[in-house]
Every structure is written in C-alpha cells, then in structure tokens.
Amino acid sequence: MLLCRISAVSQSVARWGTSVRRGALLHPALSFNTSRCQNVSSTEGTVHPAAAQGAGPYRDSVLLPRTEFPMKLTGQNLIDREVQIQQECGFAELYSWQRERKAKKEYCLHDGPPYANGDPHVGHALNKILKDIQNRFEMLRGKQVHYVPGWDCHGLPIELKALGELGTSGLSPLQIRQKAREFAEGAIARQRAAFQRWGVMADWDKCYYTFDGTYEAAQLKVFQDMHSKGLIYQDYKPVFWSPSSRTALAEAELEYNPQHVSKAIYATFALATLPPKMAEAVGELGSISVLVWTTQPWTIPANQAVCFMPNAQYSVVKRRDSSQLLLVATERVSSLATLLSTELESVGTFTGTELEGGVCQHPTIPKKEVPLLPANFVTMGKGTGLVHTAPAHGMEDYSVASHFKLSVECIVDEEGRFTELAGPELQSLSVMGEGNDTVISMLKAVGSLVKEEECVHSYPYDWRSKEPVVIRPSKQWFIDIASLKDKAKEVLAKVRVIPESARGSLLAHLDRRPYWCISRQRSWGVPIPVFYHKETGEPLINKHTVSHVTQLFSEKGSDCWWELPLESLLPPEVLKKVKVTDYERGDDVLDIWFDSGTSWAAVLGDSRADVYVEGKDQIGGWFQSSLLTSVAVQKRAPYKSVKYFLYLGVEKGEKMSKSLGNIVDPDTVIHGGEDPSVSPAYGVDVLRWWVAESNVFSEVQIGPNVLNSARDSINKLRNTLKFLLGNLQGFDPRTQAVDPKEMHYIDQYLLHLLRNYSMKMTDAYNDFGAGRAIRLLQAFITRDLSKFYFSIIKDRLYCDPEDSLGRRSCQTVLEEILDGVTRSIAPILPHLAEEVYLHAPGHNEGETLFRSGWIKSSPVWRRPGLEEAVEGACAIRDSFLSSIPGRNAAEYELTIEIEPGLLFELIESLQDEPTSSSSQLTELMMSSQTTLTSALPRDLPADALISNGSFLINLEGESNGCFGSVGGRTALELSNPQAAPFHWLHGVTLRNPMQPCLQVRTLEYVM
Template identity: 60%
Template sequence: MLWALRPPPLLRPGGAARAWLRSAASAGVNSGQKSNSDSRYRDTVLLPQSDFPAQLPGRLQPQAELEIQQKCGFSELYSWQRQRKTKQEFCLHDGPPYANGDPHVGHALNKILKDITNRFHMMRGYKVHYMPGWDCHGLPIELKALSETRETQNLSAIEIRQRAKEFAERAIEKQKSAFIRWGVMADWANCYETFDGKYEAKQLSIFHKMYDQGYIYQDYKPVFWSPSTNTALAEAELEYNQQHVSRSVYIKFSLLKSPPKLTSVMDGSPAASLIVWTTQPWTIPANQAICYMPDAEYSIVKCSNTGEYYILAADRVESTAAILDTQFEVISTCKGVDLEGGSCAHPTIPVRESPLLSANHVTMAKGTGLVHAAPAHGMEDYSVASKHQLPMDCLVDEGGFFTEAAGSELQKKDVLKEGNEAVIQMLQAAKCLLKEEKYVHSYPYDWRTKKPVIIRASKQWFVNTENIKAAAQEALKKVKFIPASAANRMLEMLDRRTYWCISRQRCWGVPIPVFYHKATGESLINSQTIENIIKIVEQHGSDAWWNLPIDQLLPKEIVAKAGGKDVQDYVQGQDILDIWFDSGTSWASVLEDQRADVYLEGKDQLGGWFQSSLLTSVATRKKAPYKTLVVHGFTLGEKGEKMSKSIGNVIDPDVVINGGQDHSKEPPYGADIFRWWVAESNVFTEVLIGPVVLNAAKEDINKIRNTLRFMLGNVAGFNPETDSIPNSEMYVIDQYMLHLLQGYANKVRENWEWNICRRNIYKSVLKTQLLNGTLPVMEGTSYVIAMRKGIVIYPYISFSESVFRNGWIKASPVWKKPGLEEAVEGACALRDSFLGSIPGKNALEYEVVLIIEPGLFFELMEMLQQEQSSSVSQLNEIMMASQTTLLTEEPRDMAAHENISKGTFLINLEGGDIREESSYKVIVLPATKSKCLRCRKYTSESPLIPCPRCTDVLAGK
C-alpha cells in the first residue's frame, strides 16, 4: 500500500572479497578488544577494515596535519578552484586585520568563519574570490615601532615611517603564517596591504571624488582628542570606561542681567544665581554661555542655609538640595523661555559675560537642568556657539595642557590632572563652588593607549556624513544582515553620525594632499593638485610626500593656475588620513566596481569598517559595497570573562594547536579541533574558549572520526561502479538512511547546519550484519553515507584527506520516499519502550511481543517483519532483542504479564492528508532458547551449536 519503493538500481551485490580478521565479533574497527565468542568462530566474523585512525595522540596531531597539508595540495586549492569553468562566483571581501601584533583567538574566530564560508561555496560549485588583506597604517603601529627605538626625539617623519613599515611587515608575516596553519584557503602570494603604493593611489582617488562632490571639507570644530597620542580620533577609535571617576562640581553663576520676563518676579529680591553642574571643571575657563531647555519648567528657590536665591530646573530642585545638604523653598516657577535675554558673570574671568541661551541638548536626567557651554570642548556647545556667533577659542594644546591664553595660573597644566585641580581651586576662591564630589560614569578612552580623551576644537578635515546619510541608509536597507537584529544597530549608529573627522596628526599613513601658504595659512587643494599626487604615490608610494621636494609635489603650473606666485611659498600639510578611511576604501582595490557577496566581521565593525566602507562607496558610486553583512561576537574566557594579560587568561592560538611547555596543562589540540571550536559555537553571541570548551570540541571530533571510521571500514574494497545493488534489494533501514541523507543535504545547503549523527540505530544494525555475513547488501549505503557526511564536515575540519575537489553532496531525489521515516521512527519508538523497560540489562536475553492495533502503523511494521515471529527480521534487528513477535491482538495467556509498556504513535503522511494515531503494547519475555556462541543471541536450539542463521553463514564460508 504505502510501500511503492522500487527506485532505480543504486547498488548491486557482489562486493569485494573480505578478509577474516582475528578480533571480537562485537568490537569496533580493529579495536583489539577481547572476544566473548568461542575462539572457534573468531575468524568467521566480517570485520570492518580501515587505516583511517580513530584519533592521534595529541603530540602527533599537529605534525599529522602539516603532512596532510603538504600531501593534499592545500596551497594549490585556491588557484585550482579559480581556474574552474563555472559562471557562478562567490566573493567574500576580507576585512583587513590590523598589522600591529601577534595573531590571537579573535583572528582565529574571524578567519576560520570566513574559510568555512568560502569552502562551503567552493564545494557547491562556486568560483570563490577571496583576497586576504592587512590594515598597515595608523598610530598603534607607529607607537609600537617607536617603542623598539631608544632615541625617538630626533627622528624625522620618514625615519618613523620606515620603522613603522618594518614593524607592520613583520606582523603581517606572523599573522599570515598563522592563518595558513589554521587551514585558511587563499592565494597567499597575492594579498592586499594598505601601505602598497597602488592601494594608496586608489584610496586618494576616492578622496578626490568625494572632495570634488563636496563631501570632504576642512573646518575648525571640536573633535575627540587623545592627549596621550596627540591626535584627533574618530568615534570608532574610542572605548568607554564604565568606571571612570570624574571630579564633578556644582557651580553658581551669578546673574548680571535678569531675564526681562523675570524682572517683576525678581524685583526687590536679592540677586539670584544659576546652579550649573559639570563633570569636567577644567572646561569652565572656556565657558561662553549657560544653556536651558526652552519647554522645561524652572524654579526660583531660596536656600534655607544661606538665604541665597537660585534658579534651576523644577524637576531637579529636591535632588540638588539633597546633594547640597540643604533645603530649597520654591519662590516662583517659570518656563525655560522666560530665561531668554539674561546673562551671568563668568565665575573665574570677571570681565566675561555668559548669556543664557536656549538649547535642545539640555536634559533633566541628571544635574540641574542648566548646562554650561564651552564651544571648544563640546559638540552640542559648538552648535550653540555657531548659531549665536560666540567665540570658540581653544585654551588647550595638543598634549592636553592649558595654553598661555588660559592665563598664568593655568598655563602648562594638564587639564585632566593638575589643571582640573587648579580650576576647582579658582572656583573655590571666587566663592562660586557649591559642592565637589566624585562621580563614576562612562567616559571615552583612547582604544590604543587606554587613557582618557578630551573634546578639543582644532582645524581638521571632515566627511560631511549628513549629506551622505540618507542615501547610505537607503542602500543599507537592501543589504541582508545575519543576524537580522544587527541592521537596526547599524542604522541607529549611522543616524547619530553628522560628520566624520578623517585627519590625524601623525606621520604613518596616507597624506591628505593639501598644501598651505606659509604666510597666510590658506590651503591649496584642487583636482590638479590631487591628481598629481595620485600619480606620484602610485609610482613611488606615499613616502614621496616626505621625500620629494615641494616643486615636484606641487608643479609651478598648478600654483600659477591657482593664482599663486612661487612654489616655495607653500608647504605640504602634515596630517594623514584616518585609518578607517584607509580600510574603508579597500573595495576600490579589491572589488573595483563590483559588490561583494559577503562582508564578515565582528560586531564592533558596525560602527567601523562596515560603516566607513558604506559611506565611501555610496558617496562615489551610489551603492553599498556588500550584499550581505555577517556579524559575529567577541571571544571571551570560558566563564564569560574578558581575556587580558593581567588576568593571565589569554588563549594563544599557537598553544592551542601545538601545546604549551607543559603538555599536561596545555595539551596540543591541532587545527581541526580549533576549527571545530568555531564551527560548533553560536558565533552571533560572545564566543567562549578555554580548556573545557576545547576538550568538548576534541570529544566531538573523536566521535565524528569514529563514526566515519566505522562507516569506511564497512566498505573496504568496495567499488561503487561494479559492486552496486538495486535499491529494491536494500533493507528498509538502508533506504531510510538515504531518505534522511537527501533531506540532510538540502538542509545543510540551505541553512549551513551540521548535525553529524542522525541515530546510533544504524550503527548497531550494521554491527549485527557484520556478524551475520549479510553486509554486501548494506555496504553500498555505508559508502554513500560515509562519503556524503565526510563532504559536509570538510569545510569545518579541513585537515583530513582532501575531498574538496569532489564537490558538494550529490543527493538523489529518488532517495526521498514517503513512509520510510515513519516506518523506522515507529520501530525506534517501540525499541525505546522495550529498552526502557529493562534498564541496564542485556536486550539479547529477551524476546518482545508487539501488539499493534490494525491500521497504518501495523502495516508499516509488517514491511519490516513479514512473518509473525522472527529473530532475523529487520524489525528484530532494530529492536535488538533475540526474537520479535508482531500481533494485532494480545494473546489471552499474556494479559497478566508484568512487563508490559503502552504507548501511541502518530502517522503523518502526504502533508497531513494521511494522519492516524495507533496504540501499541510492548510485552517483554525472557528468551526461551540457548545463547548462540557466535552471535550471542538467544536463538540456538542447543548451547553447543550455533543458531540457524550462523549455521548458514558458516556453511557458506
């Protein structure tokens, strides 16, 4: 009825001659375990044969992997697949790791994930395009290179650049060797490096296009500034210290001019003061205004301790009074707009007047609802100053010290240290300090030096992201995100970004191609100047900016055309481009006009490389550089803690693979286990690593190897072209396994899932067939499964005999048969009931009676066992009993039997059109016959002779 299972021939009998090995009948492949069978029958048992090792001792694993890497042509694999004739191409654009140190587990997570992705697509028939690259410029490399040099004070820019380049080159070689050792497939002789002259020229071409379109401009603005490295920073170069401690202060600003709308309220009252709160006292000397929220309510209060009158936000009256250890009596309440027109005396500079100005950035979450504005030290403050044309003078130099303009009391003092203290003392002396307290909060730090940054106004080069943002957001909506939740995070980050500071005050990088007039300071930059520099850089590299004389960098014809008189009146600028602009233009060199199928990086790149690549691509070619973004988490210690050298929990990839000095504490795992750690992790969250995690990965690999070894051992000498049998001659469980394999192949292909072992039931049935000499019927299925499952796992653990050139699973649609899964799953349900009723006991010591009501379920079981009782049927092999009896009604003499389990099984076929639930009983009885000395089943008529099936096998041998 349901069993129209007559597909075309897949395998036919006549497998190769099998050797008779001297081992136990029930042992694994060449296990060497002692036999429980009579020694007379040792040589009559079919045993798997395979030289595929179950596992290697840890000390031999790394060496074996290196030998396989050489023998299997790993180095030629990338070039081989590039030469294939196929129209399908898959491009994964490699985000450049930073060339500033040794490879770490974060590199491993990223590179192995990329390699798994590439190998999967290669085996699916795609021609993979993958060019590894390195980010080679920037401050961290410059600082590390200088740390290796004793005398750094008198080094010229070109000498610093040479040392930085040498350092980067050494780091690249270290990282490249590690990536190759991890089994990453690429043409390692052809990589991109951001210090290559041709790459730098492409980058300057993007700069040129963006400048011509008005996206790049120079301006005097407050930017994040690192006093520890003397340079501007982008937001992506910041880390936020959640435990930073600031010296916060409550300051009173005395009213000089009462707001006109409050004149009647204040008439006759003592002069009032505004209470302002700040966590950065050092910015007070740069104060130019006090800002209020126009729609908020403000109160005029009287202090119970001093009798003074203060103005602050109505919502902050009680909390502020508590902090100042006093009580406030509310005299009157007004709207923020009523403060318009008033002004205050500056607390430390008597001649300065600070107007009261409306601003929407004022919040009521903390403080007093009144914010002091220092335009040189705040982004929002700058906007207020621009609107009202306030002074924006910066009183802090590149090193974070007060300048002469700040006054003699502050000059040359560090604003984050003694300068901060000096300002607090000045406030106290002026009797304007109401309260000082420590305040723990999140504060930006330089990601390289791990020291606090400040906001400082300076002349910088910017990308006006406000003008690109709308187009970038639209382009991003067409990009697929994995996981999908990352899309909103990136869109939100992009939405908050109004400009991007791309200039840096260092020398190891690509120069911004601008010249300045020595006398006036005016900049000279246009298409002619930029194009000339691009040609020079392409030919000589960016060192030419510091090496060549000014008249070669800036030809006199260009100067004359720009209205200048003499080339010698100009000097080249000393700023370099932000390294995010370096790496963000990598698509121009690697992809050219194409889009990558995938960018795959850590979640920090949502505000970094993903974003800089998007902005530069949309600005110059109106499209995103990628079709899909895959975002993974960070690596942590196995308890979820951040790894650091100070804690001593840093995991070195080389130690993971080759072991540490003491192998008992740091054993060598090899690269396959390292790769499996990546493959089995949920990479979309934080990824844990440590001894427990790695040992679990090792156990998984051993299980996989043992399963494959057992399957391969069953097909020793098997030739699929000559030893095939018709599918109709296969056992049902063979057909079932092929049925599962078809769905498994599709699932892996569609979802990149891996689920190595479906059920151990097939393995147990195979062992029985080894004993009974009927393996030729099943060895073809073993061959198919072993080969296909091997193919599935090879992208993840690549240090095995290479099958990459064989392609992906070629599953046959004829394997998919309705009813197969229900038949075997139903038998497994019965088996579970049986084994569950005899916990810890030998199933072969029992017989089972299955009582199934008439219907679909019974018909399915009949196909596994046609006779009423059998010790050799497919159903009995699955049950693992010595004999199985299949009935529709319970015999009267068994009604009172003690060991009876009951259950139901649901049949669901043809999408739910056929749906039937059947009840069953499983009755367990002690075996009535003797134990066979050969197969150990209780199916023999006498303990002295083999059972009928074993007798037939022996007669045939």
C-alpha cells in the same frame, strides 16, 4: 515469549515536522524515548566479541572491520599528520584551483584587514577560521570564492611600537615611515604564516596591504570623489583629541571607560543683567545667580554662554541656610535641596523662553559677560537644568556657538595643557590634573563654588594609549556625515544583518555622528594630498592636484610625498597658475578608518561583497566607514550582509587582554607548551572545532576545559569514522553498490535520514551556523547511527556472506554515510576530512575531497511510505527494548499483533512470512524470532508480558473536513488518554466521504 498490543492512529492530514521516530507523537503507554535503543550500547570502532580472545576458532567465520585509519592522533604525530595532509592534499593551491574552474556563481567574503602590529592571537583565529569555514562550504557547493586577505598597515600603534623608546625626536617623516613599514612587514609575515597553518584557504601571494601604492591610489580616488561632491571639507571645530598620542581621534577610535572618576562641581554665574520678565517679577529681591553643574571644571575658563531648555520651567529659589538666590530648573529643585542639605523656597517661576536676554558675569574672568541662550540639548536628568557652555570643548556647545556666532577659542594645547589664553595662573597646567584642581580653587576663592563631589561616569579614552581624551578645537579635515546619513540608512535597510538585533546599533552610530574627522597629525599613513599657502594657510586642492598625486602614489608609493620636490607633486596645469615657493605640502595623514573603509574600492572594484564578517567593535568601525565611503561614491552599501561576533574571554569569565596577562596563544594550542600535561598539542582541527562550536553572539570563551571538550568530540567522531571505514574494507561503490530499490528497508530508511541530514547541514552553513552544524552532526551520529543503525546491522555486516545482497546493501549505505558525514564536517575540520578521504573507497589516488564537491544526496532517497513503515516498527522496537532493561533482545521471541489496517500493511512490508528469524523486522527488533499477526494467539503463555499502546501515523493530505476540523493539535490530544480516552473510539472508523480523514483503529501488540 513476549507479546505486545498497540493501538495506532492513522491520519490523512498534512505532514507534521515532528518525527515519530523521536517519540514525540506516541501514546504515553509506550514510554518511547528520544533515542531508539537506549538499552543497546554503541560499539562502532571496537573489536567484535568473537575476536576478543585473539585467534579463536570462529575468528575466520566473521568479517571484522579492518582499516589503517588511526583511532586517535596525539602529540607530534598529530602535528606531523596535519602538515602532511596540507601538503599532500594541496591546501596551498586550493584557492587558485577553484578560481580557475568554471562556476555559475561567485561568492565574495571581503576580508576586514587585521592590524599589523603584533603576533597572531586567538582573536585572529576566531576571525579567520569563521570566514574560512564559510568560504570552504561555498566552494564545496560549487561557487567560485572571492577572498583576498588583507592587512591594515598604518596608524599610531604601529608607529609607536616601531619607534619604541626612540620617540620621534630628531627623526624625519621618511625615517619614521621606514621603521614603521619594517615593523608592519614583520608582523604581517608572522600572522600570515599562522593563518596558513590554520588551514585558511587563500592565495597568500596575492593579499592586499594598505601601505601598497596601488591601494593608496584607490583610496585617494575615493577621497577625490568625495571632495568633489563637497563631502570632505576643512574646518576649525572641536574634535576628540588624545593628549597622550597628540592627535585627533574619530569616534571609532575611542573606548568608553564606565568607571572614570571626575571632580564634578556646582558653580554659580551671577546674573549681571536680569532677563526682562524676571526683572519685572522679582523686583528688589537682590542678586540672583545661575547655578550650573559640570564634570569638567577645567572648561569653565572657556565658557561663552549658559544654556537653558526653551520649553522647560525655571524657578528662582532662596536657600534657607544662606538666603542666596539661585536660578534652577523647577524640575530639579527637590533633588538640589537634598544635595545641598537645605530647603529651597521658590520666589518666582518662569518659562525657559522668559530667560532670554539675561546676561551672566563670568566667575573667573573679570569684566567678561556671557549670555543666557536657548538650546534643545539641555536635559533634566542630572544637574540644574542650566548648562555651562564652552564651544571650544564640547560638540553640542559648538553647535550653539555656530548658531549664535560665539567665539571658539582653544585654551588647551596638543599635550592637554592650558595655553597662555587661559591666563598666567593656569598656563602650562594639565587640564585633566593640576589645571582642573586650580580652576576649582579659583571658583572657591571668588565664592562661586557651591559644591564639589566625585562623579563616576562613562568617559572617552584613547583606544591605543588607554588614557583620557579631551575635546578641543583644531583645524582638521572632516567628512559631512549629516549629508550621507539618510542615504546610508536607506541602503542599510536592504542589507542583511546577522544577528538582526545589531541593526539598531548600526543606525545609532550613524545618528550620533554629524561629522567624521579624517585627518591625523602623524607620519605613518596616507598623506592628505593638500598644499597650503605659506602666508594665508589656504588649502590648495582640486581634481587636478589629487589626480596627479594619486598617479604618483600608484607608481611610487606614498613615500614620494616627502621624497619628491613640490614641482613634481603639483600637476603642470596647476604649476602654470601658482608660484611653487608660495606653497608647502601638508603634514597630516588620513585616519586609518578611512584607510580600511575604502578597501572595497581597492579589492572589490565594481562588485559588492556577499558578506563582511568581523567582531562587534566593527559596528562602529569598519562596517561604518565602509558603508559611508561606499554610499558617498557608489550610492550603495559595499556588502549584501554583515555578520558580527563577540569578544574573547577566558573560562574564568575575564575578558582576554594583554594587560591581564591571560592571552591564549593559538600556537600553544596547536603545538603544545613546554609541559604537555598542562598544555598538550591539540592540533589545528581542535582550534577550528572550538571556533565553529562557539556561540559567537555571546562572549566566546577559551581555556583547557573548552579545548579538551573539543578534542574529545573530535575523537568520538574519529571513532565513528573508523567504524565506517573498517566495514568498507574491500568494498568498491563504483562496482558493488546496490540500487536503493533493492536495498533492505532499513538501509533505504537510513538513506532517507541521510538526505534529511544533508539538507539540514546545508541550511545551517547557509545561515553561518557552524555551531548548529556541529549539533546536527552529533545528533545524527549519536541518535541515528550509533544508537540505532549500527546496533542493528552488525550481524549482517559480520556474519552474512561477503558478497551477499544484504551485506552489500548495508555497505552501500555505510559508504554514503561516510561520504556525507565527511563532507559535512569538511568546512570545519578540513584536515580530518581529507585524512578520511585518503582512506575511503570509491575514488582514484590523488583525488581530494575539496575538489570533489558537497554532500551528494538523491531525491529518490526520500521514501514517505517506507518512512512510516520503519518508524512504526521503530516505535514498537523502542517499547520492546525498554520493557527488558539490561537484557539481550536476542534471548526473546517477539509476537506483534496488529489488527488489519494501515499499520499492519506497513509493518508487513518488513516481514513477508508470519514468523521469521531472519526478516528485516527481526533484524530491526534484534530479537531471535518475530511473529507478525492480526489476531492474538489463543494459547498465550502464562508468563507472557503484554503491553498496549497507540501510534500516530502522519501521511500526506489535507487537514480539514475530518471530525469537523482536525488539525495536528486535535490529533495529538486524541492520542493522549488524559485528554480524550481511546476506549470510546475502540474499533471505530470516522470518515468524511468527500475527503481523507482521521481513522482510528485498535492495533494491539503483545509482549
């Protein structure tokens, strides 16, 4: 016999979110664990012990689980089953079906176009499956999902891959475009087949492609609108130029290499004319030189000025080792002295504004003089505080040139080599190689080189060729970002950003882009609809010309730009005013970021997307280009929310890349490799589980360990589902379900938990929390089902009469659990969900889960009084089981003594008679017999184990007026003997006549 004494605290205060069932509010004396039944192992899906010996004499006396649902699928059986489910359950028709049904709300996830330049990879899987999980959830919730997959089909990488070793030599633009189109179409076909195999829900016959004429026409309408507003213009200014690709690049097409090594130099510009203030101060000291620092020596021949910070302080210093006089920022004197290994003595100090009027002698170009000019971009963090300024080869330098009307002459050609303007000594030399070294030698020869050093710093590279870029001026087409910036920030403030921390990055990208170069010198893209005068080079572009070309592209595609004669490309109203032979069509195409950034116009029409979901790199890419073009035309963001995820890496911590040879092929993940022992066939659902479980806000990793873990998790889930299906054999919920009010309390309680689970799962998916959904699923199965409910109900399931109320009550709950769990995992594991649904009772043949809605739960399942009764009993149960480690609870007769009061009334609802071997309380305790009493037996056995404890009950009500002001924290402290021992509250009731309040009773409980 085991007796247990427990003290309970009942409180009429506001309900706290922490559940008693988890042991968070229990008296330490009871040592409650977070799981209910740590000493009772879960056996769902296994054979009942009575049947372990085969056809024994008791086999027919128990109702054992029976189901054809397999515990595990492996190898080719797994692959075949997934394909079969896709066919039987209409995966291919699901998107069209839900678009045709009536729905009150639409959910639009606008698909960012993947690049059509290669085979599908796990980056695609992460992207498409994340989106599909959300789409399937929204569809199950009853919304009409709008999701049109698309592909980004233009651009240099496709052009280069299509041409291979042929290059562009001797090929016409149309020939290049034909080869590029064929290459893109092949990549699209392979990627589309993979996306379908992954179970991505879409109408794969109605995708969008940026090379379609209708898409190109929609893009040109945006171009026309922006041009008519003065937001698109042609100018000659510095742009990022890729010598390796021979084209201009936008900011979003750059990758910054933090380990780039430059040859940095300190060089002097002799002051040919001293600033007036300096001339008065230094007198006849001698020749003074301005000291500059640069990491790009090759730009020195293009120098047009030396800039200073107006509000900084500058000093003329004398080198002790050579008596040379140098002008530098006062703030930099100490660092420069250390760098030059000499003392620098100050002989005069001046403000920045006092340097105005100074003129320097160019160090490598005789007779060329350059002015000292003020500029706010000058900083004191590095260098000398004086900046060598080459307007043709620097964005900030160009702004100085624009303000002071300086020359902007380009001395670098499209291949990154010096032109003849740089002089015979430099002409044809690569500016990033031999040309750079030659400039340094020239400076050294004339005595201007003070120091040379290697500098490791971040430098922009072409994201395609992985080679360094240069800044050079070119006549290009630009978008005026500065005019859009304020409005873009305003609308972005109304957009939900997930995670919120990314908002700063979105804003930062806006701030550092005064303009966007949208023209590219390639053939594979959407032609910029501009005609140029052959002699003057003046562009011919207006609403008539662009509208006409737009209509032609819509009808014939953009190839007609090269196919049709000029007379057909120009509209009649323009042909009346110009001489066709005076003009030629432009050769430039639009930046692919403008291509993809106008997808909202081609796909969404007048609607806004609920969300854009892409990788983090799109913060400066598609998210930006879409925002800017939409703000320009619609004065709003094209999306209500944006969500990003991070890059992929392998388990070794390396970033996944083709160059490292560590790319994980999703086809190998699904179908297995040549050696199944090394690369087993995991199937699609494992790939989808990996995507869902990944923390997409940190680097996502994939490899054998991660995939094996995902497979094991799914197999454990199958085990639980098999147990549920096996115990529902022969049960039809449509005719045999028990009304919740007639159920056993423990069954009602599970419906209560199931309702909470369903609400939490809904919240998780609403917040794009597929990983949180998995954690909720695993916690519910492990804690609430396996370790608790399943361990309690097996006797009732196996041993009660088949049609008894107790067994049917249990089966009703099992069916609800099966249905709820299956639906809750369906967005992540659609194949497993449909497979379970095919075996589940309660629906007609041919029905599919995805056409039948989300988790069904009822408000009547929430039973607060019942919740306290069961959770109070569970607390006692946990204490009981923890006191008999390793023993069978059925060996014990349990006596529970509770002083009359609230807890006694709650527990009494589980057992009508004082002593019972078949009550719901006995079932819950798993003992052979349970006695519930309000007074301790007088004849306690000498070997009786007695345990005391307290239990906190949370009921609806107010938190003020009891014990002054008794909140959750105070009550918790009262239940902790170390904070406030209970003995002085023994048997006392504290009341406030005006309000419900804290009641403390001694409720003793003997084991």
